[in-house]
Amino acid sequence: MILRLNQSSGIPLYLQLMEQVKHAVETGALRSGDQLPTIRKLAEDLVMNPNTVARAYRELEHEGIIELRHGSGAFISESLAGVTKVTRKVQAVMQSAVERLVAAGLTGDEIRRLLENELAVLRDAKRLQGAEHE
Amino acid sequence: MILRLNQSSGIPLYLQLMEQVKHAVETGALRSGDQLPTIRKLAEDLVMNPNTVARAYRELEHEGIIELRHGSGAFISESLAGVTKVTRKVQAVMQSAVERLVAAGLTGDEIRRLLENELAVLRDAKRLQGAEHE
Amino acid sequence: MILRLNQSSGIPLYLQLMEQVKHAVETGALRSGDQLPTIRKLAEDLVMNPNTVARAYRELEHEGIIELRHGSGAFISESLAGVTKVTRKVQAVMQSAVERLVAAGLTGDEIRRLLENELAVLRDAKRLQGAEHE
Amino acid sequence: MILRLNQSSGIPLYLQLMEQVKHAVETGALRSGDQLPTIRKLAEDLVMNPNTVARAYRELEHEGIIELRHGSGAFISESLAGVTKVTRKVQAVMQSAVERLVAAGLTGDEIRRLLENELAVLRDAKRLQGAEHE
DNA sequence: GTGGTCTAGACCACC
DNA sequence: GTGGTCTAGACCACG
Numbered sequence A, B, C, D: 001m002i003l004r005l006n007q008s009s010g011i012p013l014y015l016q017l018m019e020q021v022k023h024a025v026e027t028g029a030l031r032s033g034d035q036l037p038t039i040r041k042l043a044e045d046l047v048m049n050p051n052t053v054a055r056a057y058r059e060l061e062h063e064g065i066i067e068l069r070h071g072s073g074a075f076i077s078e079s080l081a082g083v084t085k086v087t088r089k090v091q092a093v094m095q096s097a098v099e100r101l102v103a104a105g106l107t108g109d110e111i112r113r114l115l116e117n118e119l120a121v122l123r124d125a126k127r128l129q130g131a132e133h134e
Numbered sequence E: 001g002t003g004g005t006c007t008a009g010a011c012c013a014c015c
Numbered sequence F: 001g002t003g004g005t006c007t008a009g010a011c012c013a014c015g
Helices: A013-027 A039-045 A050-062 A088-103 A108-124 B013-027 B039-045 B050-062 B088-103 B108-124 C013-027 C039-045 C050-062 C088-103 C108-124 D013-027 D039-045 D050-062 D088-103 D108-124
Strands: A066-069 A073-076 B066-069 B073-076 C066-069 C073-076 D066-069 D073-076
Touching (some): A013 B108, A039 A050, A050 A066, A088 A108, A088 B088, A088 B108, A108 B088, A108 B108, B013 B050, B039 B050, B050 B066, C013 D108, C039 C050, C050 C066, C088 D088, C088 D108, C108 D088, D013 D050, D039 D050, D050 D066, D088 D108
Antiparallel strands (some): A066 A073, C066 C073, D066 D073
């Protein structure tokens, strides 16, 4: 699993960590039973405060994505009922769209705004289900 | 111009406002020279504090999107050099992708993570240009 | 007299106008009895609101720099007791300093901060007399 | 670092604060990595509202002068690319000029106008580079 | 304990 | 009437 953290993004580090673990689970890069790095090791590797890694792990546990087993570490949960499987086919849809938008000259921020706008339209039309961060 | 604000999203209201104004400018809903609502009026319409609207306007001015004329109001800048034109064709690309992803059962958050992942891949490949919020 | 106005400077237009008239008087470009342009004409020439020109003239009159004679126009005052004569020699001192600073790579803002710092030091030492804008 | 604020100057407090921090950075009184006082402490020391200090810090961050690290404090940026080094030699140029002008009887305001005039002349001659506040 | 956001309301400055 | 500043204080988010 590749972890890309951006210190100066303004997005909380613990949230960046959570999002990347979730995405890895969704794509199958991380599977039920897989062990995650220890808090201490991850904090060291990513040069961040162990409290921050701990918070990410704690909230991932709260969401049922991982299990914290005292004394032995953090593991991807066995039951991942609510997790959608993001297939390669599905990834290809986004990849293709992004490539066309970048080719059209759009920046990442502009693409994000486009996406948010589409999601907002669907939300207004009540066609979109599930937990939303906004 | 449609303004959709989400009080419970956790995203600062002034940022939501900024993003929506930027998107309106990118799609051409707002054009150079157009006058924006006054701070007080917008605050009243959106049921928020005038200081919060003022902060959004002030930061949009810093970014060169709008111009604040003391005593006369807020206007879209005449020179919008860095603004990409988001055409209907470009919007259709995103709309189509989102519709397929929603049909595949993905939630908004999952779609956002997919997008972030694609952008991160391109960023690593140094193919993506322009200001990024992360 | 050359008038240089900067619409986007953030400095009030009426103040810019006042400063330039004062400087012209100090250097002798404008002398006692000289007639200033009418409010209407100046507003037209500089593409600004006549109220703004009127305010500048009103405050210059308040400071005793000019006299407003109803029906005939604005004139530089006959008695300019408090006005320091800025000789060419004095101007040369500043010119030489600025040229050396610009040659050293400083921007206008940096030079202004240098000046403010020097003035503050003198002010603290109580060696500087006279009205200060700060 | 010496901070001189003038409550009655008409110049916004947050701007005065920004200018002084910038000058301290330019002269080397503050260096990359140095921690600034916390918002609350500075507000207390200067007898002003924490929000006002926060605004100064926020705008200095926008300009890339400082870095705000959530939960740990404010620090001078590591990369200060655009900052000119104001050496003692350069300071001496301004000091000497100001002393001669004060000796000639000029007030601070008159000296400021002299400077602005010189800068305007150079600007017109397109010899002056860099960000200008006007 | 750090910075960040938001509200409420007063008062000022500009056009 | 417009935007701009400042204060006061509550509450949240981060490390």
